[in-house]
Amino acid sequence: MLIENLVVGYANKALVRNLFLCVPAGAFVAVVGHNGSGKTTFFRSLTGQLPYAGSICLLGQEIRALSRAKLASCLGYLPQRGSIDFSIAVRELVVMGRYRHHGLLSAYCPTDYALADAALQQVGMAHLSGRDFTQLSGGEQQLVWLAQLSLQQAPVYVLDEPTQQLDVYYRRQVFDLIQRWTRQGQTVLCSTHDLDNLPALQGYLLNLSEPKPALKPLTPASVLEARQVLEAPPLSV
Numbered sequence: 001m002l003i004e005n006l007v008v009g010y011a012n013k014a015l016v017r018n019l020f021l022c023v024p025a026g027a028f029v030a031v032v033g034h035n036g037s038g039k040t041t042f043f044r045s046l047t048g049q050l051p052y053a054g055s056i057c058l059l060g061q062e063i064r065a066l067s068r069a070k071l072a073s074c075l076g077y078l079p080q081r082g083s084i085d086f087s088i089a090v091r092e093l094v095v096m097g098r099y100r101h102h103g104l105l106s107a108y109c110p111t112d113y114a115l116a117d118a119a120l121q122q123v124g125m126a127h128l129s130g131r132d133f134t135q136l137s138g139g140e141q142q143l144v145w146l147a148q149l150s151l152q153q154a155p156v157y158v159l160d161e162p163t164q165q166l167d168v169y170y171r172r173q174v175f176d177l178i179q180r181w182t183r184q185g186q187t188v189l190c191s192t193h194d195l196d197n198l199p200a201l202q203g204y205l206l207n208l209s210e211p212k213p214a215l216k217p218l219t220p221a222s223v224l225e226a227r228q229v230l231e232a233p234p235l236s237v
């Protein structure tokens with residue numbers, strides 16, 4: 001993914017200004033920043049939900065020129081708040097992650113369900129397979145959404161605070177899952193306030209609270225530097 005001179009925000013307030021990034025294929029990028037620093041706004045531009053100035057090239061193509069269907073086939077997105085208001089079994093929701101491999105009109109086959117079961121197993125939620133999704137806890141729902149996303153097998157994933165409602169154990173599991181995706185060559189941009197898990201991970205750090213955010217290799221030193229910025233008040237306050 002190549003981002004050049006990106007400017008994005010709302011009305012007359014730019015939250016991301018003149019951002020340049022070259023994200024290698026298969027990289028993990030942890031996007032950090034104070035509340036309100038623009039992480040979700042940045043992700044909304046990457047996912048085609050918000051107009052932007054400058055350039056965002058995904059797999060060699062400018063994303064504003066891609067159809068919604070094409071963009072969705074290249075990029076899997078986990079929003080900060082995913083909700084549904086109808087009853088559906090967890091396994092049925094997860095198998096829907098296969099629909100791009102399938103076409104809308106054909107029914108899911110045993111192979112699709114086997115993949116859904118494996119994805120649920122990977123996030124530790126196999127025991128909830130038959131439950132009504134709407135009755136799960138917030139953290140359980142988050143893990144089920146991740147299982148669904150993993151079935152998309154998209155080359156790029158954008159995850160908006162995937163660990164926000166998770167306990168210590170499941171946070172680690174989610175970062176392990178993300179590292180498995182990147183080892184398979186999938187690129188993952190992930191916003192998070194969970195600095196504790198970052199030093200052990202391979203990838204890059206992007207701190208939107210810095211005056212000129214840029215990719216830095218993830219190391220204990222770069223995470224410590226980010227922590228110091230984030231423990232101070234945001235520059236715009």
Ligand SMILES: Nc1ncnc2c1ncn2[C@@H]1O[C@H](COP(=O)(O)OP(=O)(O)OP(=O)(O)O)[C@@H](O)[C@H]1O
Pocket residue numbers: 010011015033034035036037038039040041042
């Ligand atoms: N639709 C909108 N119109 C105007 N301002 C908005 C809109 N959506 C968000 N904002 C503002 O833009 C700023 C950045 O919001 P954003 O959600 O991108 O922050 P964030 O870094 O993801 O924060 P958090 O860590 O709290 O999730 C906030 O001040 C927010 O109030």
